[in-house]
Amino acid sequence: MSYLPYAVAAWICVVGLYGIVTSRNLIHLAVCLTVTQSSTYVLLLSVGYVHGGGPPIFKGVKLGTTSVDPVVQALSLTDIVVSVTVLALILALALDVHRQAGTVDPDEIAAMHG
Amino acid sequence: MSRRTRITVLVPAIGVLFALLLWGFAGIPDFGHYRGPYGFVLNHVATPERHVTNVVNATTYDYRGFDTMGEEFILFAAVTGVVLLLRGSGGPRRTVDDDVRSDIIRAVGALAPAVAVLVGLWIVAFGFVTPGGGFQGGVAVASGALLLFVAAGYRAWSPLGNEKLLDPLEGLGAGGYVIVGLAALVSGLPFLTNLFGPGIAGTLRSGGSAALLNWAAAIEVAAANVILTTEFIEQYIAPMVRRRG
Numbered sequence: 001m002s003y004l005p006y007a008v009a010a011w012i013c014v015v016g017l018y019g020i021v022t023s024r025n026l027i028h029l030a031v032c033l034t035v036t037q038s039s040t041y042v043l044l045l046s047v048g049y050v051h052g053g054g055p056p057i058f059k060g061v062k063l064g065t066t067s068v069d070p071v072v073q074a075l076s077l078t079d080i081v082v083s084v085t086v087l088a089l090i091l092a093l094a095l096d097v098h099r100q101a102g103t104v105d106p107d108e109i110a111a112m113h114g
Numbered sequence: 115m116s117r118r119t120r121i122t123v124l125v126p127a128i129g130v131l132f133a134l135l136l137w138g139f140a141g142i143p144d145f146g147h148y149r150g151p152y153g154f155v156l157n158h159v160a161t162p163e164r165h166v167t168n169v170v171n172a173t174t175y176d177y178r179g180f181d182t183m184g185e186e187f188i189l190f191a192a193v194t195g196v197v198l199l200l201r202g203s204g205g206p207r208r209t210v211d212d213d214v215r216s217d218i219i220r221a222v223g224a225l226a227p228a229v230a231v232l233v234g235l236w237i238v239a240f241g242f243v244t245p246g247g248g249f250q251g252g253v254a255v256a257s258g259a260l261l262l263f264v265a266a267g268y269r270a271w272s273p274l275g276n277e278k279l280l281d282p283l284e285g286l287g288a289g290g291y292v293i294v295g296l297a298a299l300v301s302g303l304p305f306l307t308n309l310f311g312p313g314i315a316g317t318l319r320s321g322g323s324a325a326l327l328n329w330a331a332a333i334e335v336a337a338a339n340v341i342l343t344t345e346f347i348e349q350y351i352a353p354m355v356r357r358r359g
Binding site for chain 2: 003006009011013014021022047051064068070073077084091092093
C-alpha cells in the first residue's frame with residue numbers, strides 16, 4: 001500500500017494524456033491538460049509526506065515536532081494558482097479558434113487546413 | 115492522422131509510459147518515509163533563523179523567493195496573453211439589464227463579496243504566522259469580485275472590472291516584487307536578501323521584507339484573477355447585448 005499514492009499520480013498523468021490525444025473539444029482538451037498537471041501535485045505531496053507528521057507550521061507547536069516537507073507544498077501552491085491563469089490563456093485561445101474556424105473540434109480544424 | 119490510427123499509436127505508448135512511471139516510483143522511498151534533507155532542514159532552521167512560524171510561506175517568499183518571482187512572471191505573461199486575445203473583441207462596453215430581483219440573493223450578494231475579501235486579506239496578512247500567504251489570499255480576494263458578479267449582476271460588478279484600475283495594480287504586484295529584490299542589491303546585498311531584520315515570530319511583524327513580497331504576490335494574483343474574470347465576463351455579456359440590440 002505504501003506505493004499507492006505514487007501509482008495514483010502515475011494514473012492521473014496517463015489518464016489526462018489519453019484525454020488530450022483523443023479529445024474532440026478544445027475546452028475538454030484544456031481540462032485534460034490540467035488533469036495531467038495535477039498528477040504532479042499528488043506526486044510532490046506524497047513524496048514530501050512523513051508518517052505522523054503535522055503541517056510545517058510552528059505557531060503554538062514545539063519546534064522540532066515531526067512535520068511534512070514544506071518545499072513541495074510551496075511548489076504545489078504556487079503552481080496551482082499559476083496553472084489557473086495558464087488554463088485561462090488556453091481557453092482564450094480556444095475562443096479565438098472558435099471565432100476563426102467555427103468549431104472547437106481539433107480534428108475538424110486540422111481537416112480545414114489540409 | 116485518422117482518429118483510429120491515433121488511438122492505436124497512443125494506447126501502447128501510454129501503457130509503456132505508465133509502466134515506466136510505476137517502475138521509477140518503485141525506486142523512491144516508501145510513502146511516508148520522506149528522507150529529506152531540505153524539508154527537515156527548513157523545518158528546523160526557518161523559525162529560529164527567519165522568525166516565521168509558517169515554513170511553507172518562508173520557503174515561498176524567502177528561501178525560494180527567486181523561484182516565486184519566476185512563477186509570478188509566468189502568471190503575468192499568461193494574463194497578458196489573455197488580455198491580448200480577448201480585450202476589445204467583445205465590442206464597445208455597454209450595460210445589460212440583468213439586475214437581480216430576488217431580495218435574498220441581493221442580500222447575500224451584498225454580504226458574500228465583503229466576507230470573501232476580508233477572509234482573503236486575513237489569509238494574506240497572517241501568511242507568515244498561520245497557513246496562508248499571498249497566492250492563496252489573492253485568489254480569495256479575487257473570488258470576492260466574482261461573487262459580486264454572480265450574486266449582484268453585471269451592473270453592480272462593472273465598476274470593478276475596470277482595466278484602468280486593474281492593469282496598474284497587476285503591474286504594481288509584479289514590479290513591486292522585483293523592486294523589493296533590487297532594494298537589497300542597492301544596499302549592497304545579494305538580490306532578494308531579506309531586509310529589515312527578521313521581526314518577531316508568530317506576529318504580523320514577522321518575515322522582514324519577505325512580508326512585502328507576500329503582499330506584492332497577493333496584489334498580483336488578486337488583480338490577475340480579476341482581470342481574467344473581467345475578460346471572460348465581457349465575452350459572455352457581448353452576445354447578450356447584441357441580441358437585444
